[in-house]
Amino acid sequence: MRTAYDVGKVRDAERVQMARLPEGTLMGRAAAGLAATCARLLGRVYGSRVVLLVGSGDNGGDALYAGERLARRGARVEAVLAGSRTHEGGLAALRAAGGRVSDASALARADLVIDGLVGIGGKGALREPYAGLARETRHVRATVVAVDVPSGVDAGTGQVEGEAVRADVTVTFGAHKTGLLVDPGAAHAGVVELVDIGLDLPDPDVVALQDEDVADLLPRPAPESDKYRRGVVGIAAGSHLFTGAAVLAVGGAVRGGAGMVRYLGPEEPIGLVRARWPEAVTTIDDPAKVGRVQAWVVGPGLGTGEESHRIAAALLKSDVPALIDADGITLASRDRALLRRTAPTLITPHAGELSRLLGVPRERIEARRLEHARRAAEELGVTVLLKGSTTLIAEVDRPVRVNPTGTPWLATGGTGDVLSGLAGALLAGGLSCYDAASAAAYLHGLAARRAATGAPAGLPYGESPISAEDVIARLPEAFRSLIP
Ligand SMILES: NC(=O)C1=CN([C@@H]2O[C@H](COP(=O)(O)OP(=O)(O)OC[C@H]3O[C@@H](n4cnc5c(N)ncnc54)[C@H](O)[C@@H]3O)[C@@H](O)[C@H]2O)[C@@H](O)CC1
Ligand SMILES: Nc1ncnc2c1ncn2[C@@H]1O[C@H](COP(=O)(O)OP(=O)(O)O)[C@@H](O)[C@H]1O
Ligand SMILES: [K+]
Numbered sequence: 001m002r003t004a005y006d007v008g009k010v011r012d013a014e015r016v017q018m019a020r021l022p023e024g025t026l027m028g029r030a031a032a033g034l035a036a037t038c039a040r041l042l043g044r045v046y047g048s049r050v051v052l053l054v055g056s057g058d059n060g061g062d063a064l065y066a067g068e069r070l071a072r073r074g075a076r077v078e079a080v081l082a083g084s085r086t087h088e089g090g091l092a093a094l095r096a097a098g099g100r101v102s103d104a105s106a107l108a109r110a111d112l113v114i115d116g117l118v119g120i121g122g123k124g125a126l127r128e129p130y131a132g133l134a135r136e137t138r139h140v141r142a143t144v145v146a147v148d149v150p151s152g153v154d155a156g157t158g159q160v161e162g163e164a165v166r167a168d169v170t171v172t173f174g175a176h177k178t179g180l181l182v183d184p185g186a187a188h189a190g191v192v193e194l195v196d197i198g199l200d201l202p203d204p205d206v207v208a209l210q211d212e213d214v215a216d217l218l219p220r221p222a223p224e225s226d227k228y229r230r231g232v233v234g235i236a237a238g239s240h241l242f243t244g245a246a247v248l249a250v251g252g253a254v255r256g257g258a259g260m261v262r263y264l265g266p267e268e269p270i271g272l273v274r275a276r277w278p279e280a281v282t283t284i285d286d287p288a289k290v291g292r293v294q295a296w297v298v299g300p301g302l303g304t305g306e307e308s309h310r311i312a313a314a315l316l317k318s319d320v321p322a323l324i325d326a327d328g329i330t331l332a333s334r335d336r337a338l339l340r341r342t343a344p345t346l347i348t349p350h351a352g353e354l355s356r357l358l359g360v361p362r363e364r365i366e367a368r369r370l371e372h373a374r375r376a377a378e379e380l381g382v383t384v385l386l387k388g389s390t391t392l393i394a395e396v397d398r399p400v401r402v403n404p405t406g407t408p409w410l411a412t413g414g415t416g417d418v419l420s421g422l423a424g425a426l427l428a429g430g431l432s433c434y435d436a437a438s439a440a441a442y443l444h445g446l447a448a449r450r451a452a453t454g455a456p457a458g459l460p461y462g463e464s465p466i467s468a469e470d471v472i473a474r475l476p477e478a479f480r481s482l483i484p
Contacts, residue, residue, distance in 0.1 A: 001213050002404070003204035004176035007120045007156045013174065013199040024089070026197050027058065030173045031065030033195025034114070034147060037171045038070060041143050042112055046074030051102070051110040051142070052094075053133050055117040055151070056083025062147045062173075063116025064090025071097035078102035078110075082117060082129050104133060110142040115165045117151035120177065125162030126152045134163045146170040149177055150188040157370050158185030158390075166190070174199040178206045181402045182370050183390040206370070208404045214442045215482040219257065219429035230259030231428030234293035235280075235421060236315055237300040238269035239308070245301025245326070245417045246270075248468050250277045252421025253297070255475040256440070258428055261421075264290050264311070269301075287314040295321045297424035299328020300417040312338060319343050321427045323436075325420040329353040336380075345382040346433035348420060354386060370400060383433035385423070385441060387416060393437045401438045405445025407463070409452040414468030419444045422475065446481060447474035 017026060042048045052067045054060035064079065064087055071077040077099035079091070091101075107113065115137065117130045126134055134152050137144050144167045149155040152164025158179035170189040172180060174197045179185035209217075221230055233253050238246025246269035253261045254277050261280040263273050270282045283290045296315050302308045304327050312331050316322055321344045324332060329349050332338040333356040339345060347357075351369075354376055355362040365372045366388065373386040373394035383395045391403040423440035431439065449455075451470035452463045 001210060002176060002181070002208040004178045004181050004206040004208070005201060006178055006205045009202060009205065010120060010175055010177065010199070013201050017197075017199060027061055027065060029197040030062045030195060031069065033173070033197070034062060034066040034145070034171045035069035037169060037193055038066060038112055038114065038145055039073065041145065041169065042075070045070055048075045048111045049109050050075045050077045050112045050114065051106045052077065052079040052114045053117050053137070053151075054079050054081050054083065054086060055130060056085045057118060057121045058087065059119030059121065059147050059151075060116045061087030061090040062119070063114045064094045066114060066147075067099050068093040068097040071099040078106040080104055080106060080133065082133055104136060107136050107140050107142070110140060113137055113140055113142045113144045114147060115144060115151050115167060116147040117165070119148035120155045122149070122151060122155065126164065131163040134165045137165050143168050146189065148172050149179060150185070153179050153185040153188050155179045157368055158182035159368055160184045160188065164188050169193060171195055173197050175201055178370060181206055181208055181390070182392065183388075184367070186390055204399050206402055207399045208402045209438055209442060210404070211482055214439050217431060217435050217439045218479070218483060219426070219431065220483065225259075227259035230257070231294045231425065231430060232260045232262060232292065233258045233421075233424045233428035234262045234264060234290055234296045234315070235424060236264045236287070236296065236298045236311055237302055237417065237420070238265045238273075239301055239303040240266055240268050241303065242301030243269040243272050244414060246273050247276050248414045248417035248472070249297060249300045249421035249424075250280050251469070251472040252418035252475075253425040254279055254421075255472050256422035256425030256443075257479070258425035261425075262290050262293055285311075287311055293320060293428065294430075295323070295424055295427035297323045297325065297420050299325040299331075300420050302327040304330050309335065316341055321346070321433060323348060323420055323424050323427060326353070326416065330356060333357045339380055339382055344433045346385060346423065346427065346437055347376075347380070347382050348385040348387060348416070348423065348437070350387040350416065373400060383437060385437040387419070391441045391445075393434060393441065395434045398434060401434070403438070403441040403445055405442050405449060407445070407449050407452050409463065409466045410445070410448045410471070412465070412467065415444070415448070415471055418468050418471050443475060443478045443482075444471060446478035447471045450474045450477055
């Protein structure tokens, strides 16, 4: 499991260590780790050209001391001093090692640029001249290494207001910062490397599950299992207008390991579901006629009219866990009573749907995904899976889980319906909303990557667009890659 921390906790842990250790120890460790990564990226340090972008705080100090180490190994190191002041000890050390001060024209000559403008002390949009320097790093041919966080990215939230450095590699100290795992910050960070500087940290604020964590969560049939014990999932999705949502959600559930899938909907989607997924049991329109299920999925393509509301309300009264998605979320944003349930509830909105639920503009949610996923979990009293470029899973009093799998190729119609069916199957299999959502997002992302790259069947020579059906088709492989 990868863990990440809000800035306040990192600062507290640093304070404890700084009081214990001789002055400069932590910065020394940080700079040593940073220089080691830079040396590895350069391959040959001797004769290489390194440019340091140096801000006025300790982030600039780290860059200067790393520059000193590279200069001692024969690199030509030039520092661009952007702040009103400069870390004195760091600058003296760089000069003593043969490094010199230069201006922004040095960027064009660089093999490697070290971004030490601001770190966790950054506040708001980058001001000039920092912003201009950050912009210039976009056009350099050099490898860009960010110190602790890419300057311009809010380390606590991943928010980017205005200009920000886009790094190839971010070398972060002590702990991953939450803003490095959440977009848009994550997209600016490139590959993140952690340098251990010996901090003692409490429980994390954000975690990213890895293969082995998800493998541990997944339900597996035991020798004495039967279809009921494995979990029956009910799916209320699709309408005369949106027949595809029914087929895709049922597909996600069938391939997601449900013991049985019960589909409830109108005649037209029923015909299509039967043709594509003969293993599903179908019921026309009447919620009272559906047999017992262990979890409900309510909403993809359901429609938002009175009849849809009646069906959603009847199903959500049940005492089993329920996943509410798409039109189900739109219905709930008009009638919050749908969310007041006796059993656990998982909602799976994209930013637009969450915007309707919270009454917050979509762009604001996209810019501050972490904050809004947490807020929705708290205000609505449900588990929230917020979809989009980084998928987040939030529940009150638990660290937010960031899904590390997936691909932008997933941004295509219908993939959300597959996710709903898959998560519903895992809920029916006995996972909590928090675990079902996390495992489903992980598998969905793995399947999508495999679909886009063609791996592992052929050589991974590129990527292609994918369809929602491709994601369903690759789910068995995604499971197999986790459950050997
Ligand atoms: N505290 C510690 O124990 C350690 C800190 N380290 C480094 O120290 C960094 C934090 O240092 P600081 O607290 O000095 O803070 P920073 O160096 O991150 O930033 C503070 C400086 O940037 C300026 N600034 C803030 N926002 C700005 C904006 N939007 N535009 C332009 N200028 C802006 C401030 O005026 C201030 O001078 C960490 O990110 C890390 O790199 C490491 O050396 C490891 C140990
Ligand atoms: N830029 C992106 N990068 C990675 N995944 C994305 C991106 N945009 C969307 N996704 C994923 O694609 C899926 C789309 O779901 P959704 O928006 O509900 O679409 P639909 O309603 O058409 O099924 C979600 O799993 C979401 O997290
Ligand atoms: K930085």
